[in-house]
Amino acid sequence: xxxxxxxxxxxxxxxxxxxxxxxxxxxxxxxxxxxxxxxxxxxxxxxxxxxxxxxxxxxxxxxxxxxxxxxxxxxxxxxxxxxxxxxxxxxxxxxxxxxxxxxxxxxxxxxxxxxxxxxxxxxxxxxxxxxxxxxxxxxxxxxxxxxxxxxxxxxxxxxxxxxxxxxxxxxxxxxxxxxxxxxx
Amino acid sequence: xxxxxxxxxxxxxxxxxxxxxxxxxxxxxxxxxxxxxxxxxxxxxxxxxxxxxxxxxxxxxxxxxxxxxxxxxxxxxxxxxxxxxxxxxxxxxxxxxxxxxxxxxxxxxxxxxxxxxxxxxxxxxxxxxxxxxxxxxxxxxxxxxxxxxxxxxxxxxxxxxxxxxxxxxxxxxxxxxxxxxxxx
Numbered sequence: 001x002x003x004x005x006x007x008x009x010x011x012x013x014x015x016x017x018x019x020x021x022x023x024x025x026x027x028x029x030x031x032x033x034x035x036x037x038x039x040x041x042x043x044x045x046x047x048x049x050x051x052x053x054x055x056x057x058x059x060x061x062x063x064x065x066x067x068x069x070x071x072x073x074x075x076x077x078x079x080x081x082x083x084x085x086x087x088x089x090x091x092x093x094x095x096x097x098x099x100x101x102x103x104x105x106x107x108x109x110x111x112x113x114x115x116x117x118x119x120x121x122x123x124x125x126x127x128x129x130x131x132x133x134x135x136x137x138x139x140x141x142x143x144x145x146x147x148x149x150x151x152x153x154x155x156x157x158x159x160x161x162x163x164x165x166x167x168x169x170x171x172x173x174x175x176x177x178x179x180x181x182x183x184x
Numbered sequence: 185x186x187x188x189x190x191x192x193x194x195x196x197x198x199x200x201x202x203x204x205x206x207x208x209x210x211x212x213x214x215x216x217x218x219x220x221x222x223x224x225x226x227x228x229x230x231x232x233x234x235x236x237x238x239x240x241x242x243x244x245x246x247x248x249x250x251x252x253x254x255x256x257x258x259x260x261x262x263x264x265x266x267x268x269x270x271x272x273x274x275x276x277x278x279x280x281x282x283x284x285x286x287x288x289x290x291x292x293x294x295x296x297x298x299x300x301x302x303x304x305x306x307x308x309x310x311x312x313x314x315x316x317x318x319x320x321x322x323x324x325x326x327x328x329x330x331x332x333x334x335x336x337x338x339x340x341x342x343x344x345x346x347x348x349x350x351x352x353x354x355x356x357x358x359x360x361x362x363x364x365x366x367x368x
Contacts, residue, residue, distance in 0.1 A: 019224045020344035020352045021205010040203045043227040045239050056230050086363035100300035160204035165364040168204045171355025180349040
């Protein structure tokens with residue numbers, strides 16, 4: 001698997017990659033161990049601070065790791081990782097070291113203890129910003145504090161989960177800039 | 185613009201259309217008036233009840249209409265509506281009747297006062313389920329109480345907003361069912 005070269009990216013523009021709704025790989029680190037989970041239930045909540053909300057089911061091994069450490073990395077895989085993404089979502093970190101099992105590279109992050117997944121197109125380092133919705137909805141609000149994005153391609157083939165083992169793959173990009181009075 | 189024939193659809197399966205992250209048109213009705221806004225910041229939160237969280241900026245005319253009425257409809261447009269979606273997101277319902285302005289058909293819903301947008305591929309009738317996050321984050325949690333989905337095509341060309349006047353259009357669908365131990 002390739003490990004794309006990445007550059008720093010403005011955290012306020014994280015929406016460019018997350019708002020289209022891709023499945024992401026959330027990496028975490030707690031008590032000396034790292035883990036990875038798949039996540040489809042997320043949305044941008046604010047530009048600045050750069051907030052993203054994530055529904056992380058308490059049944060996931062990652063749930064307590066993220067709750068306890070207050071950190072994670074949201075990594076953006078592309079279609080070349082379809083098999084790996086599927087497998088990661090169908091096993092548990094309680095018995096498996098997913099980085100080793102799936103041959104993924106845990107690269108040190110800059111601002112959090114959770115590792116970047118270097119095979120992904122982009123990685124967003126996150127700190128827990130508000131856990132008020134965790135008890136009722138398992139809903140974590142994170143602040144993206146550092147972003148790393150591959151140098152190319154401009155439009156990565158992200159995967160968008162539809163349930164039932166199916167993914168929609170990112171298609172063509174169209175623009176309607178002339179119809180936007182305030183481009184945001 | 186065509187108005188696709190629709191059938192009832194199980195609300196617990198709404199994620200099939202919303203989890204991939206499309207831009208949606210949220211219709212509302214309050215004090216005798218209807219409105220429409222574009223929304224990209226949403227995510228599924230639960231299957232049953234069928235919950236979806238939406239960040240609706242308080243700057244939108246729809247904000248108070250939805251907060252007061254406690255209802256809305258989440259409508260799913262496809263790429264044929266790209267111009268209309270862009271225009272709806274760049275004007276305000278405080279001075280414009282968007283249904284009239286954009287030639288859209290307000291079809292009565294079954295369980296809420298907000299109208300369905302009949303030109304859309306699907307419509308999800310929603311009741312406000314929890315507004316605890318509205319004061320801090322403008323974040324509404326809705327329960328989808330009724331779903332209407334077009335008879336076809338199987339894979340609609342939904343639009344996924346990237347910011348800056350650009351949309352990614354839904355591309356190919358791949359499946360990895362054989363790698364899913366529990367298909368959900």
